[in-house]
Amino acid sequence: MSAHLGKFISLEGIDGSGKSTQARRLADWLNTQGRTAVLTREPGGAPGAEDIRRLLVEGDPDRWSPETEILLFTAARRDHLERTIRPALEAGRDVVTDRFADSTRVYQGATRGDLRGLVDQIHDDAIGVEPDLTLILDMDPAVALERGLARQSGEDRFEDFGLPFQQKLRAGFLALAKDYPDRCVVIDANTDPDTIADAIAQVVAKHLA
Numbered sequence: 295m296s297a298h299l300g301k302f303i304s305l306e307g308i309d310g311s312g313k314s315t316q317a318r319r320l321a322d323w324l325n326t327q328g329r330t331a332v333l334t335r336e337p338g339g340a341p342g343a344e345d346i347r348r349l350l351v352e353g354d355p356d357r358w359s360p361e362t363e364i365l366l367f368t369a370a371r372r373d374h375l376e377r378t379i380r381p382a383l384e385a386g387r388d389v390v391t392d393r394f395a396d397s398t399r400v401y402q403g404a405t406r407g408d409l410r411g412l413v414d415q416i417h418d419d420a421i422g423v424e425p426d427l428t429l430i431l432d433m434d435p436a437v438a439l440e441r442g443l444a445r446q447s448g449e450d451r452f453e454d455f456g457l458p459f460q461q462k463l464r465a466g467f468l469a470l471a472k473d474y475p476d477r478c479v480v481i482d483a484n485t486d487p488d489t490i491a492d493a494i495a496q497v498v499a500k501h502l503a
C-alpha cells in the first residue's frame with residue numbers, strides 16, 4: 295500500500311512469540327519519530343471484526359473446519375481494512391497490526407492440509423493488499439507455547455492444537471519469509487524484549503529511510 299503516506303506494518307509469528315508487546319513498542323517508537331501510528335490487531339481491529347474474533351479464538355479446537363475459518367478470518371479482515379486500516383493510511387498515519395493475511399496463509403493454509411491456494415484466491419478477491427513491511431518474530435515453539443498457555447486468556451483455541459502444530463506454524467512463517475523477501479524480515483525473538491524492540495526499530499528505520 296505504498297501509494298499512501300502512512301506505512302502499513304504487520305507483525306507475525308507463532309502463539310506466544312511476543313508480537314503484541316512488540317507491536318505496542320513499535321507504535322510507541324514510531325510516535326517518537328514524528329509519525330502517528332495506529333496500533334491494531336487481527337482477528338479484530340474494528341467493532342464488527344472483534345465480534346467475529348470471539349467466534350474464532352474461543353471454544354473447541356474442532357469448532358470450525360479450516361475452510362470455514364478462512365472465510366471468517368477474511369470477513370473480519372475485510373471489516374478491519376475498511377473501517378480501520380485504509381482510513382488511517384489515507385489520513386497519513388502508520389498502521390501497526392498484530393497479525394494480518396500471513397497468519398491465514400500459515401495457520402489455515404499450511405497446517406491442516408494444503409489450503410494455501412484457497413487462502414490466496416480468497417485474499418486476492420476480497421482483500422487485495424499486503425503490508426509494506428512484515429516483521430516475523432521467530433522463536434522456539436516449545437518456549438512460546440508454554441508462555442501462551444500460561445496466560446490462560448480463554449483465547450487458547452489455537453494453542454490447544456499442541457506443540458507439533460506450533461512447530462508447523464514456525465516452519466510455515468519461515469517459508470513465507472522466503473516467498474516474500476521484499477517485504478518480510480525475520481527477527482530473532484529468543485531474547486529479551488528490549489533487544490527485540492531495538493532490532494525491530496532498526497529494521498523499520500531502514501525501511502523508512
Ligand code: TYD
Nearest residue numbers: 309310336337351367393394397398401452
Ligand atoms: P492473536 O490475538 O494474535 O493471539 P496471540 O496474542 O495469542 O498470538 O491471534 C489469535 C489466534 O488466531 C492465534 O492463535 C492465531 C489465530 N489466527 C489464525 O489462525 N488465522 C488468522 O488469519 C489470524 C489473524 C489469527
